[in-house]
Amino acid sequence: MASFPSPTTLSLNHLLSFVSTKLDSEKFLVWKKKIDPLLLSQDLYKYVDPDVPIPSRTIASENNTQVPNPSYIEWQSMDNLLISFLQATFTAPTLSQTPSFPTSRTLYSHLGSSFASQVNARTHQLTIQLQTIQRGSQTINEYISQIKSIFDALANTSSPISDSTLVLNTLRGLGPDYDPFITAI
Template identity: 35%
Template structure:
């Protein structure tokens, strides 16, 4: 066993080629998720999990165990930041260094993982583009997966749809009422296509302008459908879906049907709420 260990470690790639994220005070779970598979692949994980203890109570430089243990200790030390390295200064074995880092940072990293999950469950698109919004959702999901807290695709899609603005309600309804099984990539493609189509047709405002409208309208909230009376037609998150006010009365004569252009089909004399194609997924 000792000979095979020496051969593996001599032919193994540098730790810097395998571990891309160095240990900080906040990413212990992510760091350990990288370094443990590397140690297993080299037959060295026993030096940190206690399954390969020293042959006796006295560790000597001449023993076969000692150079292997020092190699693992060196790998650990080279994969942490300078700030963290001060935590293990003076420690002489890989197992002692590993235990020290675990006691120091594991609980903090678990709290960070919980925070990531909470952020994912409450994420909102707001004024982000669909591409930026998707990247943020995906990054949170990937971080949780890397530390062994993987979020299933169906749950990730639910979080992603939940955070969309009200102007995406027709798309959300279409996706959630279909019997087909969507992947995360499928949903992203639908959201991106929806955004491009409606920005092109002028039914979704450009985001910086929409923010200015929100701040000027002084409605006391970000929900465009629940805005006060007399609101702009492009209130909320840049949406132009509704032409009625909160009381449910028809618009004034200045906003007659002849002035309307449907946001879905592009034809005049009606709006999206009255369009025949409102829920027509094929259209």
């Protein structure tokens, strides 16, 4: 059975400073990119990992009666602290919309499944936005800035776009004034 050491509340509070992105409906993947390595580096990922067994609540004593398992008690204490830590990384609206869960594992699993559809919808929306963007009356700097914003947002999804796709969509939206430039490229 795996041992579950107990980082202190103070050390978890210190770790909060490494999570500059609070979890909200548009930043799940960015948040997850920060949380996962942090949990792994502190040997806390095992609390949210469904492949790591949770210690049993009781164990058999010398006289074959069931007694509370000290490993479970330690695990439960750390798991509750981890729930509080994870919730401290949420925005207020996200926290108010998140139900209570008995373990950090069920909380973490819920976050992954509930944000998956939002991530897919946001990725789809950004991809369409990039495919249909037009320079119109914008200056070249405004146009490129808008494309960069879309590209950066897509980079933080599960489906970042390639450089060639970015270039093709950027050139396509420039308009007829840039046809000689586009042809040359």
